[in-house]
Amino acid sequence: MSNVLRIALVDPSDGSREALKGKLLGMDTIWLEADCSRYEFFPDVIEQTAPDVGVITLDSNPEKAIELIQRLATSAPDTAILAASEQTDGQLILRTMRAGAREFLTLPLSSDDLDEALRRVSQMKFGSADAGGRSCEVYAIAGATGGVGSTSTAVNLGCVLASEPQNSVALLDLDLALGDADVFLDSIPDYTLADVVQNISRLDIQLLKRSLTKHSSGLYLLPRPVELQDTLSITDDSIRKVIGLLKASFTHLIIDLSKTYSSVDMAAIESATRVVLVTQLDLPCLRNVVRLMMGFEEIDDLHNKVEIVVNRAGLETGQISLKKAKETLGREIFALLPNDYRTMVEVRNNGVPLIVQAPKAAITQGIRELAEKLEKGSSPAAEAGEEPAKASESKWKKFWPGVKQ
Template identity: 80%
Template sequence: MTNVLRIALVDPNDDTRDSLKSMLLGMDTVWLEADCSRYEFFPDVIEQTAPDVGVISLDSDNEKSIRLVERLASDAPDTVILAASESTDGHLILQTIRAGAREFLTLPMSHEDLAAALTRVSQHKFGTTEGGARGCEVIAIAGATGGVGTTSAAVNLGCIFAADNRNSVALLDLDLALGDADVFLDAIPDYTLADVVQNVSRLDIQLLKQSLTKHSSGLYLLPRPVELHDTIGITDESLRKVIGLLKASFTHLVIDLSKTYSAVDMAAIEAASKVLLITQLDLPCLRNVVRLMMSFEEVDGLQSKIEIVVNRAGLESGQISLKKAKETLGRDIYALLPNDYRTMVEVRNNGVPLINQAPKAPITQALRDLAAKLQGKEASAEPSESGKSNESKWKMFWPGAKS
């Protein structure tokens, strides 16, 4: 699990409370455990949730809020109190700090000021910056078509990440109708994505982990719903809430997308740090890569997150050459995964990850290399050609597109 800060907020003013909530919900290394609109109810909130940080807005009633700071400093010493106010009056600031607040923040609060204050709290609670809060790397695995190996890549990358005891890793199966990540892991889950979506507003980090299925590799799985009708309640908005909670709970989140590129899939893609587009070296797959990349150009900032991964490289039967594929696509191939059909069938049918079933196989080593590259992506990724050059090559390859 990440060294995430669990936060409770009290502010009787709806506008400033909503602004602070929005800011907190946008931070990967914090989780908003609870928010409250009444000072008198906040001690009960603190007692029930035991957050790391309590944020108290003072402006609705300075005297009442300072008494609240003093009470919580005494009754809940493990909760760090941050006070916030539009006032910069020195007497108020001194009163608040003497009452027990760790820091005094000025409203309207900037993202940078809040982040800096929470970083100081995190360093005090968890240690130095190196041992402090970690953000979550979200890796979305997409396919150029069905059957290209997205689930096998997602499951085995997740297990490789989880093999490092410094990581905590979750796998989310977003193929809502036909997902089979649980089969790859020989798991029989008690709860699914539908259950988590239904209860996401009531979940905290501990309850979330109890809702996931833990594999012997250390990987946590959140599978697709069992019944098709259960997929109806899973929307892009509800998924964003689930991803937010998962990001606050784990250092790595791997998402196995469906092939429909629905609003739910696109919400996951938008949340991702990196999107691996899995393809094979055949004409239907490469045409779909072109089509998808043309569509991704319309989403601001998305193309820079996309990396093309060729699966089943070395398959003898009529594959397009790698050189020709790179020329056609106008960008580098991020990784090659070798063809090893027999090994992959064995691991899928046995429900055992590659690192356990075939640790020395070339496909296992290739996935290890891919995992290492993803974790050091800023240093290893090379810049692609300019957007205009890429755009012209996509459109030249796609018949009927306007130049």
């Protein structure tokens, strides 16, 4: 598990509490365990949740807030107290620090000040400057069409990443109707995404991990619902909450998308660090890639985090040349996964990942290389210094018949 700081917040003012919550929820390296609107209730919140950090705002009643800090410094010494106030009076700051606060933050809170304060708390708790600084990498695996191997890529990428001892990896199956990540892992899960969504308001990190199915490779799986009607309860808002909790719990999150590019899929895509778009070297697939990239240009920053991965490269019949594909797409191919139909059929039918079934196969090496490239954290477009394409100047439109430039 990544070194995520669990935080509880108390602020009697609704406006500033919501602003603080918004700031905290936007950070990958923390999990907001609880928020409270009454100073007198906060000791019970701390006792029940045992957070790493307690954030206490002073402005509603500085005397009560300072008394609370002093009480918690004695009763909950493992919880670092951060005080926050719009006031910058030196005497108030001195009293707050003497009461036991680790940090004093000025409201409205700046991201830099919060990051620095949490870094110092994390360093004290986890023992090194880098320990708490690693955020979760989210890789959304998309397919240009059905049958291109996006699920096999997602599952095997997750297993490769999970094989590294420093990683904790979860796989979320978002193909809500026909997902089969559990088949690839020969797993019979006790809980599904529908169960997690129904209980999202009561979940914490520990309960979430107990709801996942752990594979022998170390990969945790959250599968799609069993019943089709259960998919109706899963919305883009609920998926954002699930992803937020998973990001706070793991160093890596792999999301296997459906091929519908629904609002749920797009919420996951927007949450992703990188989007791996799996295609094959045939005309229907490449045409769909062009169409998808045109759509992605309409969403801020999305176009630049998409990486195109060619699966079944080297298939002798029915493929367009790699050179022609690059010309059609107008950009480099991020990675190639070699064609190995026989091995992949065995992997799927046996429910065993590539690193176990065929650790020396070329396709397994291809997945390892894909993982290594993703971990480097830079895309070819970024390295080349390309600016995001504007929709009005889209280079993709020249490849799409009937679209005026």
